Amino acid sequence: MVSKVTTAAGVEYSPGLEGVVAGETAICEVTAAGTLVYRGYDIHRLATTAPFEDVVALLIEGELPDTAGRERVRQTLAEAGAGLPGAIRVALPLMPPGAHPMDVLRTGVSMLAAFDPDLDDHTHAANVRKAMRLVGYGPALLAVIGRAGGVPWAGNGESFAARLLRATTGATPAEWAVRAMDVVLALYAEHEFNAGTFAARVTASTMSDMYSAVVSAIGTLKGPLHGGANEKAMDVLREVGSADKADAWVSAALARKAKIMGFGHRIYRTGDSRVPIMREVARELGARTNQPQWAEICEALEAAVAREKGLCANVDLYAAPVLHMLGVPATMNTPVFACARMAGWCAHVIEQHDGNRLIRPRSVYVGPVRQARV
Ligand code: COA
DSSP states (O other), X not given: OOOOEEOTTSOEEOGGGTTOOOOOOSSEEEOTTOOEEETTEEHHHHHHHOOHHHHHIIIIISXXXXXXXXXXXXXXXXXXXXXXXXXXXXXXXXXOTTSOHHHHHHHHHHHHGGGOTTTTOOSXXXXXXXXXXXXXXXXXXXXXXXXXXXXXXXXXXXOHHHHHHHHHHSSOOOHHHHHHHHHHHHHHSOOTTOHHHHHHHHHHTXXXXXXXHHHHHHHHHTSTTTTTHHHHHHHHHHHHOSGGGHHHHHHHHHHTTOOOTTBOOXXXXXXXXXXXXXXXHHHHHHHHHTOTHHHHHHHHHHHXXXXXHOOOBOHHHHHHHHHHHTTOOGGGHHHHHHHHHHHHHHHHHHHHHHTOOOOOOOOOOOSOOOSOOO
């Protein structure tokens, strides 16, 4: 049930905009049954069959590609990554070694704006070009940010998922790892008016540029109540340590009123539809890498949190061990999420610019009246 508040002045509103419909979109739908749909395609089918290139084409260009179209998208993204300006490669490593990768990513995207010849052209065609560049930059940026070093970028035919794995692990990925990363990317790519995407749309609605909108989105995604949860969820799993300790850990966490990372969701009250797929990937990787404990801990936590608080797991709970088993350092979990969501963010900026109306809600003043009003 959506909780509404009525102010002393009798104005009713929804704190946190819970349940508020803030606009129309043709990009993504969460159905009444909780199914996640990208442009009319059920993501549960797409995630397990399509490479990320297909999802990018669908979200940004509007259609699933054929085989030739998929190769065109793969090449476009790879070329964008290879073209990451040298100044970015020089500047980002100047940030302090302790800087969080999300902060460095935000800075990198901000800096990239100055290099884009289409920056202030908000036509559909120019926005699509920028969107493909922004998605393509992802693995190259993460390679610089993660300082994995020595990552070859030239046209070696690698998919986006393979390049992202190489960027975050420093190693050539196995085929099964690439497939698992494709699933992660597809599930993370889009989620209608989530906080980060809404931030991007607010920025775009002033007819500011796509890079500024994406910088807003990255800053929003970073928070632990949003994308930052997939880094913190790994801390939880390590802290719990083994499935048999989950019950006691959850009781203690709830007793001190802690928010358990990887649980709860603003719009999924009966379960995040992405969880069953991510859970399956976690089990498969656990068997393949001989680390079954991570999925076991997640499942024990799911049972305990459901029993004690009636809350369901969200996708970040299982994404954390999946990325861990793929060899991605936990501090890169949210940047990987950002690289996937870049496709969704850019699609929303394009849609916002194509039919723009400034987003500017109202607030209710509840402070003191210190002067007679004129
Ligand atoms: N751990 C413990 N308690 C939680 C919780 C969590 N992860 N998520 C929600 N709750 C509690 C709230 O404190 C509230 O308890 P109360 O009724 O005793 O006050 C109750 O569950 C209902 O929460 P609600 O207000 O409906 O949540 P929300 O819609 O405002 O928040 C999130 C949604 C995602 C911000 C929240 O669930 C959360 O912080 N989750 C952890 C971070 C996370 O995993 N984020 C990724 C989301 S994909």
